[in-house]
Amino acid sequence: MRIYIEDNYEKMSKKAALIVASQIILKPASVLGLATGTTPVGMYKALVEMYNEGEVDFSEVISFNLDEYYGLAKESPQSYYTYMHEQFFKHINLPKIQTHIPDGTTGDVVAECLGYEEKIRAAGGIDLQVLGIGGNGHVGFNEPNDKLNVLTHLVDLSEKTIRDNSRFFKSESDVPRQALSVGIATIMKARQIVLLASGKEKAEAIKEMTDGYVNTQIPASILQTHANVSLIIDRDAAALL
Ligand code: GLP
Numbered sequence: 001m002r003i004y005i006e007d008n009y010e011k012m013s014k015k016a017a018l019i020v021a022s023q024i025i026l027k028p029a030s031v032l033g034l035a036t037g038t039t040p041v042g043m044y045k046a047l048v049e050m051y052n053e054g055e056v057d058f059s060e061v062i063s064f065n066l067d068e069y070y071g072l073a074k075e076s077p078q079s080y081y082t083y084m085h086e087q088f089f090k091h092i093n094l095p096k097i098q099t100h101i102p103d104g105t106t107g108d109v110v111a112e113c114l115g116y117e118e119k120i121r122a123a124g125g126i127d128l129q130v131l132g133i134g135g136n137g138h139v140g141f142n143e144p145n146d147k148l149n150v151l152t153h154l155v156d157l158s159e160k161t162i163r164d165n166s167r168f169f170k171s172e173s174d175v176p177r178q179a180l181s182v183g184i185a186t187i188m189k190a191r192q193i194v195l196l197a198s199g200k201e202k203a204e205a206i207k208e209m210t211d212g213y214v215n216t217q218i219p220a221s222i223l224q225t226h227a228n229v230s231l232i233i234d235r236d237a238a239a240l241l
Helices: 009-026 041-052 080-087 109-122 159-168 184-188 200-209 219-225
Strands: 002-006 031-034 062-065 067-069 128-131 153-156 178-181 192-197 229-234
Touching: 002 009, 009 031, 009 041, 009 128, 009 192, 009 229, 041 080, 062 109, 067 080, 109 153, 109 178, 184 219, 192 200, 192 219, 200 219, 200 229
Parallel strands: 002 229, 031 062, 031 128, 128 192, 192 229
Antiparallel strands: 067 178, 153 178
């Protein structure tokens, strides 16, 4: 695992954007795994700037997002569907048909989850997976538990995640209690992984996910067993290393 400690959020975002852009320059039809949350906002902004400068072309890229709230309308301001459109997709030349986000409004969860895995497989697997990390060590919405789901699944969100994510909703009671998330194997099968973390609220999780042990209570800790992971974190997130 390579660990890059950057001075601040802007530098972390730029470094991540450079890695994503390099991937696309080297392989224009790259399959990207994409994350939501506050952390990658700066990375998406930097990528949009590079696109506007003509430095990167998304026309052949295929993307798969990690997760989506279950039971939230796509048009809801808090859906990850809306987030991806607003933060990234509407600013670049990635054809909508090449973007994928789990359908949190599906009436058939099993078919949706199996279908999502199949679409990733048919696209040739993920070349580069971008990840954030929850304050409790979750990746995607793979929450701390005795057992971790291998494949895409419906998950009950933990109390901490509901509390953390309530900042995007009117109140805590408005936060969906469930989500669809890719599984741990779906993430681990990516050929390259970049995990971003910023701020002191992430310092404990970063310490625990790099401590030399795999612990299902810190789902991100399994990334230590992946051959090609870059951690790009700012000084605050690195404070306990
Ligand atoms: C969310 C998402 C994760 C994200 C994490 C951290 O709930 N499901 O994919 O990485 O929590 O979010 P943030 O970057 O806002 O701290």
